[in-house]
Amino acid sequence: MQRESHAIIIGGSLAGLLAARVLAKHFDRVTVIERDFFPEKPAPRPGIPQSRHLHILLTRGKIILEQLFPGLENELIAAGAPRLDPKSIAWLSPAGWATHFTPDPDDLVMFSRDLLDRQIRRRLTENTNVHFLEGGTVTGLLANTQGTAIAGVSVRKRDRQNPGNINEENLNADLVVDASGKVSQTPKWLKKIGYESPPETAINAFVGYATRIYESSGKLSDTAPVFVSTAPPFRTRGGALFPIEGNRWLAIMAGGDRDYPPADETGFVEFARTLPTPMIYDAIKDAKAIAPAYSYRGTENRLRHYDRLSRYPENLVIVGHAVCAFNPVYGQGMTVAGLDAMMLDECLQKQRQQHPEGDLTGFGRHFQQKLAKLHTVPWTFAISQDSRYRGSEGAKPNLAARLTINYMDLVLKALTTDAKVCQAFLEVLHMIEPPTILFHPKIAVKAIGQLGS
Incomplete structure (x- = not known):
């Protein structure tokens, strides 16, 4: 009898929920471990401190959510x-x-944000192979005997009716996905099992x-x-x-x-x-x-470069703000969580084609490298804006980035009078089109025409 495949997701954030929707297609069982107890009705919870604030779902994000959960927009x-x-x-x-x-x-x-998360959680419960472990705090990663792969996680569980009743156990998994956000402990956990922590860039x-x-x-x-x-x-x-x-x-x-x-x-x-x-x-x-x-006020941009690690354990991937956190004021987070989920699905499909027996060797490293490229555009947008503040601390933009910033200032001036420039800028902002369209001659002529004006 074939063994049941199991994937664990650390964190029931939007990134974790979207990852669960994708993993349900590839694994027999998916467990989402969330340290909070989910509210029965849409309401804020400690694990999403920014949920009380404005959330904008960019057009690309809306398209992705509708692909993952058909009819979601009408439900909202x-x-x-x-x-x-x-x-x-x-x-x-x-x-x-x-x-x-x-x-x-x-x-x-x-x-x-509370309404969106509640609707998505409700839709996920329709997948009989997706399970939520509420009140669970992951305390570490479990390595295999050779130390080459992640074999599961250790969890401290609280009881909803009696929070003081705490149990600890180890959960085995074929794949562990860290979607725990900016508070991710994976860098520390990797050091405990003999790996390096990823280098970080913060602005x-x-x-x-x-x-x-x-x-x-x-x-x-x-x-x-x-x-x-x-x-x-x-x-x-x-x-x-x-x-x-x-x-x-x-x-x-x-x-x-x-x-x-x-x-x-x-x-x-x-x-x-x-x-x-x-x-x-x-x-x-x-x-x-x-x-x-x-x-x-927790708005710093933080990028963890897992793609640069010389040694990377098998069966581990990191998504969402756990790997790349943007200043939320630019409204990119939910859409990028959707892009991460779609990339996870694409990479798993290719892995299954190459290894129908379910072998995940090399998958984690390959995924993090692909994800790093995917994050380049939204990361560059966020830090190019934040680097303009006089008191900004952290990595500074290089010459190419500064020239791009100066050019974007011209584009912004042009969009105040030209609807086509405005349309192009918004299509890039909503991640419908690549930034290269802003350098198309039809746009560039109008932008450069702002010099001296």
Whole structure:
């Protein structure tokens, strides 16, 4: 009788949930180990501290989620997620007000992160081979007797009804996926079993943001969604105002170079008043807040170079923020989690074609190398923006990157008056098209034409 294949995912974040959907196609059993206990209804939980804040699903991400979970968008809308005409959004770019843009032929759907995660978890439970181990904290990786491969994980489990009741056990697996986010302990665990920790690159612009949810009533109910970009180094403040499910509006204030927005009511509204447009301030100054303001400051960009390790254990892969974490203010995280999942699926399919018997030799290293290339574009975008802040710390852009940044400034100026340039930029931002389209002669001529203007 053939042995049942088993994959373990560390972390029930979005990256972990999407990885579970993919692994369910390739393994007989998939176990998602999450240290939190999932709420029965959409609600924040400790493991996702940024869930209270604005989440934008880029067009590429929306396409991927619909591929993995057909009908998900309609389910979100049925749960109250509002649809938005992209042309209704006012965008104050770093160079000025953008022309009307449509990054997606369809309407945008806005929702809280809590609602999205809850819907995806519900869909995953329809896969009988996907199991959730809630209240479980992974404490280490288990190596095989030769020390060449990961054979499972050690877990400390809490009981939902009696949290003080803790049990420890070892779980064996054919593949372990670390999707535990920025707090990933894999670098430390690798050292414990005789491997090197990966080199890291970090860039911190000391960006922080605060979010408050308001009731949709009065002037706020008639307000158009608005997004005000920061424009470092000269303008460190920005904000946004978007509707979400439950007839609510989510207002977020952001500031870089440690210009953090206050979380108290007076300070939050006053911060909105200082933005370069009064649109958000006018909408919220008399609006009814239905929750306190929450702040978040863990926004540093951190890249762990697992692809550079001279020795890499078999049967281990790292995805999501556990390998590449971006400043959340750029809204790339959920879409990149989807891209990671699709890459995992693609690499597993090729591995199965080459080794129908299920051998995963070489898979982990190959996957991390492919993933490193995949992350290049979103990583470069995030750090190129954050490196503009005067107080930014960490790796600095090289000459080629600085020239690209200067060119992008020209593109941003051009998109304030040219709809085609704006369309091209948004298609790149939403990961529909590669950045190379911004260097097409039709775009470059318009961008370079901004010199001296």
